[in-house]
Amino acid sequence: MDQYGSDFITISDDDGKEYELEVLSTLEYDGCTYLAVIPAEESQDTLQLEVSILKSVEEDGETILCTIDDEQELETVYGLIMDALYEEDTE
Numbered sequence: 001m002d003q004y005g006s007d008f009i010t011i012s013d014d015d016g017k018e019y020e021l022e023v024l025s026t027l028e029y030d031g032c033t034y035l036a037v038i039p040a041e042e043s044q045d046t047l048q049l050e051v052s053i054l055k056s057v058e059e060d061g062e063t064i065l066c067t068i069d070d071e072q073e074l075e076t077v078y079g080l081i082m083d084a085l086y087e088e089d090t091e
Contacts, residue, residue, distance in 0.1 A: 009035075024051065025085050027080055034054065036052070036081045037053075053067075053077055053078055
């Protein structure tokens with residue numbers, strides 16, 4: 001995971017294809033770090049916003065981002081992140 005600044009990251013999939021993502025929010029929950037991201041090229045069109053939630057995990061001493069397979073975990077984290085994002089908008 002390469003950090004471009006506070007708002008953008010580049011990730012690679014298993015096939016080596018790179019994706020640039022805009023980080024909307026990060027959340028520490030239950031000992032784990034979660035990121036709410038959108039594809040960087042779609043960040044200008046907020047009406048078509050598709051937010052993805054990724055979990056940061058350590059694997060072989062390297063930090064990787066992965067999807068959340070557990071529906072309950074995803075639902076809980078999604079709710080907490082959306083609450084935090086809406087709270088930021090109202091300030």
